[in-house]
Structures are given as structure tokens and as C-alpha cells.
Amino acid sequence: MSTRIVLVGCGHMGFAMLKGWLGGGVVPVDQVAVVEPTPALRERAAGLGVRAVADAEALDASDAPELLVLAVKPQVIRDVAAHYRHWGNGATTVLSVAAGTSIATFEDVLGGQTPVIRSMPNIPAMIGKGMIATYANAHVSPETAKFVEALLSCSGAVAALPEEAMMDAVTAVSGSGPGYVFFFIEALEEAAKRAGLPDDVAALLAKQTVWGAASLAVESQDVPAELRRQVMSPNGTTVAGLNVLMDETKGLGPLLAGTVDAARRRSEELGKA
Ligand SMILES: NC(=O)C1=CN([C@@H]2O[C@H](COP(=O)(O)OP(=O)(O)OC[C@H]3O[C@@H](n4cnc5c(N)ncnc54)[C@H](OP(=O)(O)O)[C@@H]3O)[C@@H](O)[C@H]2O)C=CC1
């Protein structure tokens, strides 16, 4: 059986996506190969049933996959991609998840006719609840585009972007976003402890509140602002709390705007490095 997908880099994001694909049943395990230099991570991937090797040289160069997924750090992606130059300008489509790295970078390293899909997933892909944005160059065939959409859908919601330039903003919002939300949970837990609650109760309240509110926001016909109003009893406790959180200069609104802007600028910088 020939290899349909080669996944290069099976760290946090690569493994999260691999789990989603195999869980979704879109591709059988014997059609996926993983390249990962770290032995423990290679063993973790092999534990899912896929073939896992330490470097590109361990793969058969004549066995060109339909998809070459690059899930390594932006700082090394150019050097890593160069090991797969023999699959450029051909039938193999490159799917990148790297922050900042442009399609032009892959065309430069692998050849200008190489089909490339740039994507930005996020870590909840691990449990099929990710957000994945994509942008493809003109060389990607409709059949491969359909296969990749089915594959990525195993990991969560998929949105095709109208312009590649939007990828930096997407990275700052949904790519990094789980990090912001995890910190919100940590901060709510800390505040709960400071308010006198035991550690285990504080941890449970923080996680369950964010999970419940996020689930309701996704499932409800009402927009989040309407759901918020439903919690705000006149002159009640929520109003008192939100008066702090919604402060126009020091509240969460300007703080998040600054947060997303800093992450977007860093994504742009990574693209220039
Ligand atoms: N983490 C996240 O939430 C998200 C990450 N991304 C993107 O995903 C990419 C990977 O990030 P992340 O998973 O967090 O990083 P990790 O460091 O967890 O994973 C990258 C893995 O690639 C391995 N690697 C290094 N060189 C090679 C090589 N030549 N061949 C194969 N594997 C190699 C690394 O090994 P070693 O450590 O030994 O170098 C590491 O295990 C980045 O480009 C990032 O921008 C995108 C969206 C979200």
C-alpha cells in the first residue's frame, strides 16, 4: 500500500491533527507515515498505528504521497522542507500549519509549480473541536482540495480564506486563541481561590463555567451579547463584575485588541525571518 500522507513533525500540533484524521476514519493508518526526530514523540505516533521514522531519508523518495504535511516550527521549516524537494513541482500537495510562513516560501524551496495549502489550525483539533483556516495556491487540484477539506474537517470547523494576507490575523485570533482562553481559565481559578473557595472547587468552577458558556454560545440562536444580557440581572452581581471587565480603557476589550495585535505582528515577523 503506498503512502497517501507524510506528516513531518509530530509535536503538539502534528499529533493533534494526526489524532483527528485517524479518529475521523478518512484515511487508514497504513496510508500515513510520520517523520519525527524525537524518539518519545515517534513512539507516541507509532502507538496510533502509523509508520513513524526519524528522518526524511528513511522514506522511499519514489513513493510520492498525495499530501506532505509540514508541522514543524516556522524557524526551521525552510530547511526541513528542502529535504522533500524531490516531491516538489509534482503530484504531491504540501499542507503547512506553520505560523507566518507564506506559500511563496514553499514555492521558493520546492518549486513554483508545487501545489501548496497554507493552513492555521488550533490545539482543540486534538478532540475534533479545532478551528482550521486554509488558503491554497492555484496548483492545488479540486480533488485534493476536497480530500484535504474532508481530512481537516475531522479536526473541527474549516474556513477557506479569500486572501492569504488574512492568515496573520487568523493566527492571532484562533491559532493562538486557545492559549488566551486557557489563561482566562487559570485567572478565573485564581480569583475563585482568592474569593475563599477550596482549590478543587475553584478549578472545577473555572473550567465548567468556560465550557458551559462556550457551548451555549455555539449552540444558541442568540448572539453572545444577548446571552450576556440574559445573565445580567438589573443592578445585580454580573453588572457589578462586568463594570470592571467592560471598562473602555482598562477592560478586556482593549486588552484583547492589544493581545491580538501583538500576536498578529509576531506572525508577520515570523514570515520575514
Ligand atoms: N501549538 C499550537 O497550538 C499550534 C502550532 N501551529 C504551528 O505548528 C507548527 C508546530 O508547532 P508545535 O507542534 O507547537 O511545535 P512542536 O515543537 O511541539 O512540534 C514540532 C516537532 O517537529 C519536530 N522536528 C524538528 N525538525 C524536524 C524534522 N527535520 N523532521 C521532522 N520533524 C522535525 C520537532 O522535534 P525537536 O523538538 O526535536 O526539534 C518537534 O517534535 C509550528 O509551525 C506552529 O506555528 C499552528 C497552530 C497552533
Ligand SMILES: O=C(O)[C@@H]1CCC=N1
Ligand atoms: O504560538 C505560536 O507561534 C503557534 C502558532 C499559533 C499557536 N501557536
